[in-house]
Amino acid sequence: xxxxRLGPAGAEIPALVTDAATYDLRGITRDIDxxxxxxxGLDEVRAAADAGSLxxxxxxxxxxxxAPIARPGAVICIGMNYAAxxxxxxxxxxxxxxxxxxxPNTVGGPDDDVAMPRSENAKVDWEVELGLVIGSTxxxxxxxxxxxxxxxxxxxxxxxxxxxxxxxxxxxQWSKGKCAPGFCPTGPWLVTPDEVDHRNLRLRSWVxxxxxxxxxxKDMIFDVEFLVWHLSQYMTLEPGDLVITGxxxxxxxxxxxxxxxAGDVVEIEVEGLGRxxxxxxxxx
Numbered sequence: 001x002x003x004x005r006l007g008p009a010g011a012e013i014p015a016l017v018t019d020a021a022t023y024d025l026r027g028i029t030r031d032i033d034x035x036x037x038x039x040x041g042l043d044e045v046r047a048a049a050d051a052g053s054l055x056x057x058x059x060x061x062x063x064x065x066x067a068p069i070a071r072p073g074a075v076i077c078i079g080m081n082y083a084a085x086x087x088x089x090x091x092x093x094x095x096x097x098x099x100x101x102x103x104p105n106t107v108g109g110p111d112d113d114v115a116m117p118r119s120e121n122a123k124v125d126w127e128v129e130l131g132l133v134i135g136s137t138x139x140x141x142x143x144x145x146x147x148x149x150x151x152x153x154x155x156x157x158x159x160x161x162x163x164x165x166x167x168x169x170x171x172x173q174w175s176k177g178k179c180a181p182g183f184c185p186t187g188p189w190l191v192t193p194d195e196v197d198h199r200n201l202r203l204r205s206w207v208x209x210x211x212x213x214x215x216x217x218k219d220m221i222f223d224v225e226f227l228v229w230h231l232s233q234y235m236t237l238e239p240g241d242l243v244i245t246g247x248x249x250x251x252x253x254x255x256x257x258x259x260x261x262a263g264d265v266v267e268i269e270v271e272g273l274g275r276x277x278x279x280x281x282x283x284x
Contacts (some may be wrong), residue, residue, distance in 0.1 A: 001016060001192045001195065002016070002017040002190070002195070003015065003045070003153070003192075004016075004065060004066075004068050005031070005032055005067065005068055006022070006057070006060055006065060007063050008064060009064070009108075012031070013026060013057065014026060014029055014030070014036075015060065017189060021056050021057075022057045022060035023056060024054065024055045025045060025054070027048075029041055031070045032069055032070055032190065033240050034073060037135045037136070037239040038135075038136065038137075042152060042192065065111055065188045066108075066109045067108060067109055067185075068133075068155055068186065068189055068190035069155070070240075071107065072104050072107060072240050074242070075104060075242045076242070076244075077099070077102060077178065077244050078097050078098065078243070078245050078246045079100060080246065081097070081246025081247075082221065083221060084215075084248060084249035085248050085249045085250075088249050088251070088253065088256075089253055089254075097227060097230055099234075100173065100174040100175050101175055102159075102179055102183065106160075106179055106181065106183040107184045109187060110187040110188045110277070111188075111276060113281045114185065114278050115180070115182060115280075116280055117162050117283060119164065119165065121168075122164060123252070123259040124260040124280065125251050125260065126158060126160065126251060126268070127160065127161060127205075127247035127251055128204065128213050128247055128248070128270065129157045129158070129244045129246060130198065130203065130273075131155040131156065131242055131243065131245065132154050132155070132245065133155060133242055134150055134151065134228075134237045134238060134240065135150060135151055135239055136149070136152075137150070137239065138231075138237040139236040140232055141233075144228070145225065147224065147227075147228035147229050147232075151228065152192070153190040153191050153192045154272075155190055156188075156268060156269065156273040157185065157242075158205075158278070159183075159184065161177050162176075162183075163252070163253055164177070165177035185268075186242070188274040188276070189273060191272060191273050196271075196272040196273065199218055200218045202269075203217065203268075203269070204268070204269050207264060208264055208265055209267075212250045212257060213247070213250035214248075214250065215248030215249065215250075221246075227243065227245060262280050263279070265278070265280075
């Protein structure tokens with residue numbers, strides 16, 4: 001299944017997207033969030049879809065696309081999870097997953113404008129990533145084989161980064177450069193695990209129409225199953241939490257491309273999970 005949230009920011013309508021039509025889920029849930037997932041909402045939607053009882057959402061094609069999960073409790077990020085990206089960053093491949101956090105208010109719609117940070121030193125970078133949304137509580141899992149039972153679905157995400165704050169005034173942590181408002185465009189869809197092969201999805205990005213990144217998730221150092229298990233040893237993952245799993249080579253940090261400026265357009269795409277297109281605007 002493909003789930004989406006459509007409409008103005010703060011008033012999105014939960015929806016089921018199919019090849020035939022887009023269906024209104026307000027009869028089942030007020031939103032696609034942790035509470036919906038925790039109570040088995042995906043099963044409710046699947047049953048209603050199979051029964052043909054969902055109403056069509058009129059005018060869906062004209063609605064803004066929001067992030068497919070409403071304000072996660074946590075946005076947990078994995079750094080340098082592709083060897084070639086670690087190399088272009090000047091680092092060896094990590095022996096253990098590198099973890100940092102974004103604030104929940106970084107999560108925005110896939111096509112929303114993104115405001116540049118106000119710093120005159122800003123070095124804004126793009127990072128296409130596979131994201132996953134936790135569907136049920138995961139703590140101290142016994143093995144990676146248990147992980148997928150706790151994953152509600154997958155999303156495309158752009159882990160936007162401001163490299164000056166991340167690396168030069170960080171104090172040793174990365175989150176200063178990761179938490180500007182809107183710095184995690186997410187979506188367009190939450191796609192359930194049965195619909196995609198998360199182990200081999202193509203990830204691509206473009207800046208102003210020019211190709212930047214092109215890789216697949218099979219090149220990840222730590223795969224999805226390992227990451228969820230590993231994270232569960234250090235924190236309790238809750239329904240609705242968003243985990244983004246790292247980016248491949250081809251970012252501005254490599255020195256091969258200029259950083260972003262106001263007016264630039266970034267597009268990212270993860271195979272089976274949809275495409276984003278966000279424009280960078282002057283600092284607000």
